[in-house]
Amino acid sequence: MSDRSRPLTNPVSVAHEVVGTGEDFGVRTPPVPLRGKASVEAVAARHARGELGSAEAVAAVDPNELERALTPTADTSGLEAVVHGFGVSPGTACGGLVFSAEAAVAARANGLDPVLVLPESSPDDLPGLLAAAAVVTERGGQTTHSAVVARALGRPAVAGLVDGVVLDDAERLRGARGDVLVPGDVVTVDGSTGTVYRGRPAEPLVGGHGDAELLGWLDHVLADLPGLAVKVNADSAGAAALGRVLGATGVGLCRVEHLFLGERRALLERVLIARPGPELTEGLADVRDVLRSEFTDLFTTMDGLDVAVRLLDPPRHEFLPDPASTTDPGVRSVLSRLREHNPMLGVRGVRLGILVPALTVAQVQALVDAVLAVRRSGHDPRPELLVPMVSTPDEVDVVRDLLTDVCAHAGTSARELSITIGAMVETPRAALLAGRLAERVDALSLGTNDLTALVWGLSRDDADRHLLPAYRDLGLVEHSPFERLDLDGVGAVIRQVVRDARAVRPDIRIGVCGEQAAESSAVRFLAEVGVDHISCAAPRVPLARLLAARHGLPSGGEGVR
């Protein structure tokens, strides 16, 4: 617990828990509930007065209002609304318009806050979404790519414009009244209401993750309550630091491939294309250098906490250029050879790491280098090597052997360095063989995105655009299984994994990473089946902690939805 662990000292609005009851008019209408920070503060005040115990206070906080309270907002009254759509990721942000992922990356590199506008987004746009202060897509809804990524990153986002359109040249946005916005025009995006305003609010943004008061109260009230541990999905020291501030007890997932977005993509592309020789050797040395530096910062930031580093699992169709884009026949031939019909079902994760063992060695060397460096500086690194996309248990042994070799070459051992090995359970086969996996690893990490895709036989990128909206309209699904954990299907798999793995090794650590894990019905389910931790994007950590505590209560979070 940090020094924030104290009650809210100045709970404002306590006297106004309920406003506008309508009694003045002689009509008894339901009370209008408090929203955002005021809602949480009202509970905090009752907790401070001793009217509620910690468990009761946790049960009384509305998770949605907590999330709202920790999301930056601004007073937009007085601003002119230029376009409306669905609010698909809450919060408010201001910035200058850009109309491509590249332009967003360039603007961010120049120290600007870009607001990225696209017809719709695809995985290719991820660097742009990372760079953007807010995202607006003409098409889509709650489950489209941009919405999901924005929520994971904590960026305000609007999708599915009802009265705006990206003009044909894709460089202009026409608003509700026919006025046209061009690159550089400053707008304010409210991702809660789905509105885009022209200009900036008069007052600066308030609230957000810097609200130490609110976080301090949360630490205080959660301190003695049981529940799942909450870790953060963080690829960089910066995201990990935010997660730590927000109360994460470790990094549940660091995705190495995310360290090669933007300008560094060329480094990885070079290694993926190169044939054995000096070009490959040099490329691998660069990869090792980048990772050594990143891991060193990450382990230092998370001093004393577990950090699970997942070996490269690059979707090759995202990291390799189109063969048609090059005129070099040699490169074109290599690209054609590497091209896959179904990249999600291709040479991914540990498969790539086994076909190109030098790439695994470079990553493991960087990890070992970083552990040694961080220890020398007096810190306590606690790394775990996560093996991705396992489909047969022997794959784990291949990685373990490489780790053993690298450590021996550095004059040490994995045990001396406290480096543990975990297996990602992302394929149904890894789940079916969880007992055999548990014999070989210290931890299992269930990756619900891939698991959902394979259990359903459905690619999120493809399904969210057309299929799932239609299936929802027809009542065939209630929610996208990528948005809310599919308890009947994927949940049954998770239950079986926990049972089979613990039967073999009762103390094995089992975690779940993936956006769906930090949602109320999922947390309740995962607590019930007995996983040890969930891991989510930093902005969702406080919400996840609240949910974990509620569902860790003896009542089982009765009534929580």
Next chain:
Amino acid sequence: MSDRSRPLTNPVSVAHEVVGTGEDFGVRTPPVPLRGKASVEAVAARHARGELGSAEAVAAVDPNELERALTPTADTSGLEAVVHGFGVSPGTACGGLVFSAEAAVAARANGLDPVLVLPESSPDDLPGLLAAAAVVTERGGQTTHSAVVARALGRPAVAGLVDGVVLDDAERLRGARGDVLVPGDVVTVDGSTGTVYRGRPAEPLVGGHGDAELLGWLDHVLADLPGLAVKVNADSAGAAALGRVLGATGVGLCRVEHLFLGERRALLERVLIARPGPELTEGLADVRDVLRSEFTDLFTTMDGLDVAVRLLDPPRHEFLPDPASTTDPGVRSVLSRLREHNPMLGVRGVRLGILVPALTVAQVQALVDAVLAVRRSGHDPRPELLVPMVSTPDEVDVVRDLLTDVCAHAGTSARELSITIGAMVETPRAALLAGRLAERVDALSLGTNDLTALVWGLSRDDADRHLLPAYRDLGLVEHSPFERLDLDGVGAVIRQVVRDARAVRPDIRIGVCGEQAAESSAVRFLAEVGVDHISCAAPRVPLARLLAARHGLPSGGEGVR
């Protein structure tokens, strides 16, 4: 049983069951076993003499030798071998060389027997493989696309040339001695030894599925033995007829999309691209006409036997052109919209049938039309509508409702027409929910190809080229799971499906279709877990029947590998 059901009347070679024992040299060497037809005839003779009962005879036949005996062969002595590789699909065939799938289709349309030579094959080449008398690919091995397809189709095939190369213009084959073969050159392909000869054998081909003597003996000896039923995967009346001759008790799988290969591909392409309007209406009428005619032939051929018709499951990346291939901006935009990152995980099967219900209606109308027509001609059609790529049980109800409507519109009902509904179990989620599926359907059909891909998270097209050969070399897998049923993973799923479905509905029919099903260890496993039938390509039906009988024996087929 047909009139072939009688013992082999003239078992030749009986006196020479064992040849070349080496005793002439005073050295006792192991006997050289008989091969092919002679091997089966030796068992038939002992059976005829009463030395073996039927069960013992079945256990004594070597399945590989039975397959060899039913495969066309020729005496190639005297022919000049021009190139060698792996024999990946047994049998012998002669024909003129062609170097593209298109050329193979054209040659077949002209009544020729083309021998198709490619650097390697891809799913796009399927129409060419169907048209070819034999297939030769420069690269690859037992598990490459061409090998798998050729075995399923009963076409001789050679892959992985050791001393031949397809020249750069892909229109010439250079042989071992530097001589170059060009389009039209006649060759003989021996897919058992992996040799390609120049010219034709002096004597015509012998053996093959026309060997009524051998088939008659098989019918005779299998007549009273229990075991799994064996059905045939047949898309056309021709393939179904071959399957029936070879002893199949029904069509386990008719893949509607296979009726739209070659020239008919344009029909389906048109429907997949069209927006609602006259173009779509006209396209759907064409689809209905084609299918009515095909189904009528198929049901007539399979008079009195079950025929499972699987609704369209077209891999859209195979049926739609590349957006870059058109200059029409409208078509290009539609194609871009329909393009999928991972077509195997996209809008397939029943998903397409739900998004475009008119397409399902057209298929169901054709089925109903055909049933009515075949009944009018005095035959007994027994169709089952198989719903493909189910991932949530309600999808089945959507199809059932459409079937009900179509029947009502024709003044009848599905019950009157004896049309049953089955669900394909291809996604892990369909398997997990097998109990709920069983409440709504008459039959479950396990599609092991897709199930294997999703359980492993591995696309066959992509994996067979690079990954699985490397994994075999490293000892990470023993066999490609696409070649031999993965009992640990996919097998566990099948066992659970049978258990859960029968718990709900003990009389539900459960079948397995997919090439892996007709292999000895798979048949033993499937018999043990209690499936009702397996379904395989026509050429494998006799082998599958033998295996089914062996593993249906009380001994459980002890010692059979």
